[in-house]
Amino acid sequence: LPSRAYQRLWESSHVTLQELLEQEQPLLEPVPERERQSFQYRIAMFYLHYLGLMRGFDTAYDQMVQPQKRRLLRRLLDCVVGRVLELKEELVRVDLSEYHCLDRVLQDLKLTPVDLEVPIPKYFLLEQSSAIRERRLMLAEILSRMEPVYPHETVPAMHRTEAIILLQKAERARQGRLRATFMREIRREEERDRRIWEDEWHKLSQDQAAVTVQKVWKGYLQRKRTQQDRRAEMEFIGMLPPPNQGEHLGIISQAFLGDEVRRLRQVEKEEEFQVAMEKAHSSLTETEGPDIKEHMKEQIRQWFIECHALTGRFPDYPDESLGGSYLIFADKTPEQEDITLQVLPSKVIPAINAGHEEYLNLWKNRQDGMHPSQNFDSETLREEKRKEVEQEIRIQVDELMRQELRNMQLAVDREEGRPLKPPKKKPGKKTGKKKEKDLTSNRSLDTLYEELVVLGLLKKSETVALKDYIGDCLYLGSTLTFANKLPMPSLFDIRQNMALYAVLRLGSPDIHAMAPLIRSILLVGPSGMGKKMLVKAVCTETGANLFDLSPGNLQGKYPGKTGTQMMVHIVFKVARLLQPSVIWIGNAEKTFYKKIPKEDKEMDPKRIKKDLTKAMRLLVPGDRVMLIGTTDRPHLAELKGLCRVYERILLMPRPDYASRFVLWKHMIEARGIQMTRSLDISALAKVSDGYTPGHILQAIQSVLNERRLLQLVKRPLVASEFLGHLAKLDPVYREEEESLKDWYFKTPLGKKNLKLSKDYLDAEEAKLAKEKKKRK
Structure with missing residues (x-):
């Protein structure tokens, strides 16, 4: 009963969610500095619980068919992902490190390293918009037009007879080598048989020979039985795959087929639901719209009268950008303050609470039986649509009531003999940020896109899954920390951070809007660590464009100061308009060279430094554009400028x-x-x-x-x-490797981490010294 199974998964996920929401408030209480480790432990527990919850909601959303349940699940999934990203930021803030040793927490919660894996929501790839698919087709079409650029090299012709003679020579030589190998094996076997005959035939009696054969046979049988028993034991404990691999693969393929069937049903039910929504909207507008409009007008007029009675004047009508008359009846809540070693107030917890409340009110107590209904609920649909209709009518009512309020103010002013004043124009609010001047306002997006492809600044990314970046987690991180040794990140940690910092944020506009803003990542590690592979994996998992601003790729393109400015402007403009986008800079140290080497002076590697820094500042929440730099020689760069552009620096040491x-x-x-x-x-x-x-x-x-x-x-x-x-x-x-570590500990976060570890070591040494004194 697949539908019932996913219904149970949804219900159990909400039980876990209820427990987590009850524990959220105590987490906001401030903690003294000396309790840093226990505070980190509590946040890590929350982080792992929300990861499990994210996994459950993702599976349920992927396979649930009922369209209204799927909408609620999608909201909850995005909010839980947002909470995971917030808790990751808290872990970084408390640990003062991008990597965290969670092995002790895993052990206490009786979880496995598999539970540490960050799941990438399946809808990232399954529900990619048609715009992304069209963009890929357009890129392929442009690249196919560019293919016949280089002439094919002509191979010198060979006469037919010469070619046949050459093939005959090669074939005869191959057959000769093969015959020689066979004959060598035959001679060896004949020699071995002859030696056995000469050495052993006359030494063994008939009984001795029989015993020898028996020994060999019994030994063979026992070894075979032992091997079979050992294999059966390993299969039983799950350390080896079952022998009937074909049957196992058949079951898996059948399960995948079931998943695909449910996804097709999702599409059918969604189409039905869309038709029903349109009908409900038009029906409510016709039948209930006039009554709603009159009721709103009466409420707002009553507010006018109450305000005039209290103050002697009519109130100012709230501006539409602030919500219009909706603000009149909305409750406001006070903001909370930030305190050191305290979890910051979450942006997503109110949305999670709202989603959980909706589940409790609408879906928890539904008696669906063993076969939950996958059809939409018409009453719930009408309630949702009624809110939309009310919002639309409220905008119309606000326009009418603003005019009515102006008329009432004029009438009262005339009666009381007040001079008529023209309405004051409200000055626009200054945001404090300069707007970027559009240097290509007269050009279409398609021409800019094609120009970047032709010049090689926009490239087709290879298909690489993030899971293909293989590596195991660090099993002894906490043990090393207690032994006063600084643990280095594993390949598993690097993959997790790329999923958290890049994939989850770029994959969904809703998650990007909720999550703490991260605009850039720098991958630092030796050559061969898979830095470029990770960049390609981010593009694959999110369907992002790949822009290449590596210094070597910019040589001879858009020359001059104005050309550089234009190039950076076009890249960031196209990246924002066709988001999600990844801007990759290979050999990132060259853009921030301390001193340019002679061999690199011709390419002018620092030409985009100033414009790049400006462009990165203009990226705001909602711009799903991420800069990813890769380097294996960071010490050649000016550290301050590099850290100003790259917000997250991920060190990639050699694998353990x-x-x-x-x-x-x-x-x-x-x-x-x-x-x-x-x-x-x-x-x-x-x-x-x-x-x-x-x-x-x-x-x-x-x-x-x-x-x-x-x-x-x-x-x-x-x-x-x-x-x-x-x-x-x-x-x-x-x-x-030590030089890379030394460089990393000069970065802002690296300095704080080094100081924290030194303070911890000093505290431990002081404690040991006190214990020694007491013993004496």
Whole structure:
């Protein structure tokens, strides 16, 4: 009963949500500095609970069919994602680090590392707008027109007879090598049989030979039984896949088919609901509209009379931009203040509360039985539409009542003999921000888009899923912290941060509006760590455009100062109009060079520095545009300018043992090879310390060529085959990694983190010294 299962999931998610909402208020109470660790622990618990809730709402929204329930689920899902992002900001503020050691919290909550994974809502890709699909088609069409730029190289012609002779030579040589190999094997077998015959035939009696055969056979049988028992045990505890893999895959494919069927039903029910909404709107406007209008007028007139009776004057009518007459009857709530080591008031909790209340009032006590109805509820629909009709009528009433109020004021002023004053014009509010001057107001968006594609500033991104960035989490982070060692982030942590900072924000305009604003990210790590892959993954998961403003890509394009200004303006204008968008700058240190090297002076790498800084300041909530820089030499850049443009700096050190183990296993299995006992992955993970994921991939590609894959049946893969290829590559030496760490601890957040860890170490040393004195 799939529908009932998703209904139960929805209900259980609301039970969890109710518990979390009850615990939100105590979290707002201020905490002294000395309780920083326990405060961080509480926030981490909330963060993990909301992650689980997000996973449940995402599954329910993806498979629920009833359109009104799906609307509520969508609002709740977006709000819960917003809360997750707020709690991530709180963790950064308390930990003074972009990465957090949550292994102790996981253990206490009896969760697994899988529960740490940030789920990306499925609707990001499934519900991408037609505009994004049209944009991809337009990009493909422009790129296809540009393809025949370079002439194809002509291959010198060869006479037919010469070609045949060449093929014959190659084929005869291949057959000769094959025959030689077979003959060598045959001679070896004959030699082995001859030695056995000469050495052992005359030594063994008939009984001894029988016993020998029995020993071998019984040993073989026992080893086989032990192997089968061990495999059965490993399958039982879930450490090995079941033997009937075909049946297992069939069940999975059937489940996926069911998911797709429900998604098709969602479309059908949504179409029915849209038709019903239009009918309900027109019906309410005709039948109840006039009564609503008269009722509103009476309310507003009563307000005029009450104000005149109290003050002797008629009130000023609220402006439409502020809500019009709706403000007259709205309640206002006081704002809360910010205190150190206290969770900031949430923007999304009121919306979550509203959604939860709607669920409790409308859906909780519905008796749907074993088969919940997937048809829309007409009464609920009429209530929702009645509010929309009231809002539309209120705007019309406000116009009429403003005029009525002016007439009443004129009549009263005449009676009381007051001089008539012209209405004062309210000065427009100054926002304090300068508006960007549009340098291309006379050009269409399509021409700007095509120009950027032709010049190579807007590129087609490769399809890469974020889950393909393989890496395991840090299992001993808390242990290292207690041992006074600073834990470094794992590849899993890097993937999580890219999901939180980039994918979730760019994937939905509602989430972007609710979440704390982050406009830029800088990925810092050695070459081969997958920085570009992460940029492509963000574009894939969100359907974003990819703009390339790398210094090497800008050489010879839009020359001069005005040209640079125009280029940055066009890129940011197109990025905002066709959001979501990712602006990538490779070798980001070059844009902020301290001193430009001689070899880079010709490209003028710092030319966009000033205009880029200005353009980034103009990005506001609602602009789903993100700047992502990548660099492996950040120490060459001016730190202040770099940190001014990039709000989040993510350090990417070389992978630890756990991540290397997962990388080797996944990359080898991706070539279609099943793990065997002869292949010691643990040894490979150990000897590849210092090598990046790029190095590991190169070694695997070099070893597992087509010829080696064909030989796997006769000659199983062993770990030693990869060592020679790894030895040819230069690893990331300790000195290089330490220099990156030293640079990171000079950044604003890195400085605070270093100071916090030093203060913690000093406090621990002082405590130990006191204990020693007491013992003496």
